[in-house]
Amino acid sequence: LNGRPAQGMPKFAFTDAQIKDLAAFFVSRSQAVANRMEYKILNVVTGNPEAGHAYFDAHCATCHSAAGDLAHIAAKFDPPALQSRFLYPVTRRYPGQPGPPPDPKGQVTATVTMPDGQTVSGSLLAQDDFSITLLDANGQRRTIPLEDNGMTKVEIHDPLLGHEQLLKQYTDADMHNILAYLETLK
Structure with a gap:
């Protein structure tokens, strides 16, 4: 008063x-x-579809296609769910964690080539400065020491790395524009 x-x-x-x-x-x-x-989500489709299309072509089209894997995506998800899916495409779970099994679409894999030329590949479970632990195709847990001499070569394949990198770069306008564009893919 x-x-x-x-x-x-x-x-x-x-x-x-x-x-x-x-x-x-x-x-x-x-x-x-x-x-x-x-909480009721109101209209989140507030962006410019043309700007979203341009952003998509510049940053997403190397991995995704509007006519391929994203064809009719807007018919499958409501706008808030669609926005969530492109911002956080997969919840990472690792073998042994409670909950559903890991989603293979988001599974990080690695190939380790040892000094003698032998290679081991599998799902990445853990990595630090001294070793890497993989779950191989036979379900065996393999911990491989990383040699100081740099002779052990590690190649990591993370199918969602692009999404994680873009998440750090998106502006609010980018997110709304991309969603507005994806909403045109009905």
Whole structure:
């Protein structure tokens, strides 16, 4: 009621009923944020489809095709789910973690070539400065020491690396424009 003139907030002449209405509104907003299940996502398709198409062609078309793997993608997902799918395409799970088995589309694999020329390939389980651990095709866990002499060669294949790198580069406008473009792929 009195405002805070020194901080730039003017004085308001609200009735007790108006104050109660404002308080109820602010509490409802706080509760909606706290309880995400009640939160209603409004229109997230606010971008420019032409700008999204240009961004897609420049950054995504080397791996994806509007006529191939993304054909009719907008018919399969509502806009919030579609936006989530391109920003976070796969939840990473590793063998032994609780939950569903790892999604093969997002599985990081590695090939290790040892000094004698022998190679071992498989799903990457762990890697540090001293060793790498893979789950090979036979389901065997293989931990390979990484030699100091640099003779052991490690090649990592991460199918989602491009998505992770773009996530660090997207502006808000890029995300909205890409979604607007993807929404045209019905």
